[in-house]
Amino acid sequence: MIDADKLKILTESAKYDVSCSSSGSSRQNRKGGIGNASIGGICHSFTPDGRCISLLKILQSNRCAYHCLYCPNRADADVPRAAATPAEICELVLAFYRRNYIEGLFLSSAIERSPDHTMETMLETVKKLRTEYRFNGYIHLKGIPHADPLLIAQAAQYVDRMSFNVEFPTEKSLKLLAPQKDKESILLPMRHLAQKRRAFAEEHGKHTARFLPAGQTTQMIVGASPESDGLILRLSEAMYHRFSLKRVYYSSYVPIVRHSLLPEKCTGLLREHRLYQADWLMRFYGFTAEELASPGENLPEEYDPKCAWALKNMQLFPVEINTAPLEMLLRVPGIGTLSAQKILRARRYCLLGFEDLAKMRIVLKRAKHFITCNGKFYGTENLSAVKTMLSLEAREERYEQLSLFSTQENYQSALTGQL
Amino acid sequence: MNIYLTDGSETCFYTAAFRACTDRTCQVTCENNVQLSLGAQIITVLPDEEKSARVRKKLQECDPRSLQDISLILRRGCPQKEMIALAYLRLIVRSGAPVRDRLSLSAVRDAADAIKKVLNEAHRLTGFLRFMESASGIFYAPFSPDNDILDLILPHFLRRFADQSFVIHDIARKKAALYNRNECIITPTDESVNVILSDREEGFQMLWKEYYRSVNIAQRPHKKQMKGYMPVRYWKFLPEKQPPE
């Protein structure tokens, strides 16, 4: 059994990684095996900081040979060090899984000795889990940049999701802040895995695709380097298209390490929140990065990005709730994907008035300025008055943000992207 | 006014609905301690397969999914569950068609809310249920959900832990699912049972608590949100939420 001190060291350094979601894979249990992955993802506990525990998030080792400026585990840092053996991790995963503490494993690592050596140990762990321990639960594996492509491809066969962290939106920032990493060492394996996944799906049909069933994700640190939101969103958009990424995670910079090249202060959580909102709009609401922010621009703080877009395009509003096509309903501030679907279904039976929408529990605070119900308008005609009202409302939301999503509703919007 | 008193089973509910459907002012409940209003008459309903089948058949014709909906509503742990189900049933029978999308009607919303509450709790508990390993190698999970969901979550655990003998025990409703890696039965039980734990159990619970402590970001406390997602009433069975000894 792994000892408690080692577990502490190896999990404390892994906890800032935000990609905890275990959804997107429906791996089946096989005969004689244990576990399956649940398509919707399951939270097994919540920590006092309000976050969900779904996976055992752990480092194989925190003994690092690299010098990323922002990282508490970089080679010259004075921190307690530990490494776990593949068997120790397997045993722990199984014990936690059988007690229903977790959905599976999120395995990452510092670069111990060399990228190849690190990737080899991680490969051994996931292979052991699947073959020896017959574990069919969820596995998310972090890829190690510069590792041998063969090792990466081999490891990918055993896991549900793989992710390489882009870290920074430009090569320049990456070189400056993570000197041993470079763009190619991150993007190349992502491209290879995307190609493999596509080829596999073509060969075996879409529904039985078993190669990385939960796809790839990546993560960017926001605010440690000077790039604008517009640039970040363009990069995300390109990666969604080119690598069919499932998610891009944005993690607002938290200074754990002091360095002259790094900002002294945390990046506001509001910025991270706005990026997630914009990201949802690109993936589920048909927006392009161009519509949300120009390359040199940040997302506005005063309103959520959909509101901001609508206020710039007032000539398209108001839209009639009883006739507007889905694409347009989705562009109404305050009407999320769920509300839009509800409206589509309910309007088949009768003409919907303002009251009906309220009864259907559709939040109209923002939406009322952009819609008509049965020809009637319930909002405010005066654009500047609307702007004031929306920004006041957003300010309330912002104060909430500062205490990290204190209302359930705000947090829900970050998680589910109902905008 | 008539008060139809059922035994809580679906069959008994449909038997009551056979008459109650058109008995405008009536009440249906399975609670023995109903508030008697003046002039109320209690009618104790005995399950009647034939009447129940006729109601089910009618519903099936109007909306094939309605039986499933009503079965979920009747699992609610609230005294109004039969009335919510009855209002929904009346509406379906009157419309002769599915009504679930007509969310501007209160009967539909109440039904939808009840269903959502039951399914939400079932989903939550697939995460919050905790097993402990007994000395004999059987994994034991006690819980006491608000709604009657044991058989809703069971298939999930049968798939997941196919190779593991386990017991899931609904302490509040005094019943348990027993699985021996081969077959599974649900049986009535006592309120509590004595389980002798395996030698390793305490060690793994300790590691889990250590993990729970170390993944928390202490600089960003947000207890309100934690409790929103993981209500305190579920903590009783979570090792990570037990006070340190």
Ligand code: SF4
């Ligand atoms: S590679 Fe960089 S980010 Fe990763 S553990 Fe080492 S120093 Fe930290």
